[in-house]
Amino acid sequence: MVKIQEQAWIMEHEKLARQTYRLMLQSPEIAAAARAGQFAMVRLGDGLDPLLRRPFSFHRIFPKQGIIEILYRIVGRGTGKLSRIQVGDSLDVMGPLGNAFRLPSCDSSLVVLVAGGIGIAPFFALMQDLVGRPDASLHLFYGARSGDELLPPQLFDGLRVTVHRSTDDGSLGYCGRVTDLFQEFMGSALPRPDAVYSCGPLAMQYHVARWALNQGVDAQLSLESLMACGVGACLGCALPAIGADDPATDHYLHVCKDGPIFSPGSIQWQKIQMHRALPQTFLYN
Ligand SMILES: Cc1cc2nc3c(=O)[nH]c(=O)nc-3n(C[C@H](O)[C@H](O)[C@H](O)COP(=O)(O)OP(=O)(O)OC[C@H]3O[C@@H](n4cnc5c(N)ncnc54)[C@H](O)[C@@H]3O)c2cc1C
Ligand code: FES
Structure with a gap:
């Protein structure tokens, strides 16, 4: 697979939730090659600090416009530095890297996504791809520690997705873990899904993995290291x-x-x- 290194210009940089920002980048070659689920390695400075590039999933991909987006949460020095970058600045981006989500088969009738916190990032690109599948009903289980960490509901407009929200502190939606909410629905309100996608903290992914293995459901987990x-x-x-x-x-x-x-x-x-x-x-x- 071809890896592209590109100087990408910042077109927009917006805060969307607590400690969570969306970067829109003009990066035509990478945008033309990128697929949902893949990631880019981003250099966050000209000098040695930070020395290593940081990995970020493609949040949304607009190949015709030559645009990619990254959704990130501030967790350390590199992402802190990223949050201070301005529109008009540029970043050295290398990608697309890794494998992509496999899309569900055309006869799928129910597709389920499970996202924990910033694990929502790659699902927007996947949902962009699934918009063209009107026969499949799409349900997203989306949890965070608190309501102010969840992305605003209007960002899901036009994606044909039913969003079930949960927060650990009960400040928004279901009170408890997103995996509990997911499992409650899977046991009652929703039939067996044709495909499950998961991204988030390991404990959450482990839960989804065990469930999928027990049920014999096709699942794809986006993991970090x-x-x-x-x-x-x-x-x-x-x-x-x-x-x-x-x-x-x-x-x-x-x-x-x-x-x-x-x-x-x-x-x-x-x-x-x-x-x-x-x-x-x-x-x-
Ligand atoms: C394939 C992949 C996709 C990712 N996509 C996203 C995304 O879309 N949005 C987002 O906010 N975060 C994403 N992450 C996590 C993101 O890379 C880290 O939060 C980020 O590197 C932290 O950098 P820092 O300098 O702020 O933190 P520091 O803790 O100061 O980083 C120190 C070192 O640890 C590494 N590191 C720290 N946390 C992680 C982590 N969780 N995963 C991998 N490396 C880490 C950094 O790359 C760096 O080398 C992704 C990670 C991977 C592996
Ligand atoms: S990050 Fe170096 S081998 Fe994967």
Whole structure:
């Protein structure tokens, strides 16, 4: 797959929720090649600080207009620096990287997305692709710690999606974990989905993965790991995986080149807990 490195101009930079911003970038070559689920490595400074590029999913993709968007949450130095970037500035962007979401089969009647916090980011590009599938009903379970971390409802207009919101503190929508809300619906109000997509903290993804494996439902999980290079060179983004030939032997998949989209059955979920080099958003809690 061709990797493009492009100087992308900032066209818009907007705060959408607490600590959450949307960047619109003019990046024609990457926009023409990018697919929902893939990501870009973004250099956040001209000098050595920060030294490493940071990975971000494509939030929305407008190939004809040559535009990509990134939705990000401030969690550390790099994203803090990103939040101070101005319209008219430019960023060095490399992408598209990794694999893309597989679209559901044409005869799918129910497609379910489960998003935790900033895990909503890649789902807008996926929902853009699904708008052209009027026969499939689309349900999004979208949770955050608090209501002010959820994206405003009007951003979902035109996407033909039914959004079920939850907050851990009960300030908006269902009070509790998004996985509890998801499971309540799956057990009663909604039939068995044809496809499930999930993105968010590991505990949430693990829950969705177990559910999908038990139900035999096709699921695609967008996973994170710490990334230094984004292109398969440093091997830093390894996740313990089920051995292809012998399930008992240790085997690793690399999020940047084998993912970030994985099937639930490919990951050794229990071993991830002991994996120390994982980002904070990734931990069980
Ligand atoms: C494939 C992929 C897609 C992502 N998409 C998005 C997105 O769309 N929106 C968004 O807000 N965040 C996304 N992230 C997480 C984002 O990359 C981190 O929040 C960001 O790198 C943190 O940088 P920092 O300098 O602010 O934080 P620091 O904690 O200061 O970063 C220090 C180092 O840790 C790495 N790091 C820290 N947290 C993460 C993390 N959660 N995942 C991977 N590396 C991390 C950084 O790249 C950096 O090398 C994605 C991560 C991956 C792997
Ligand atoms: S980030 Fe370097 S191999 Fe994946």
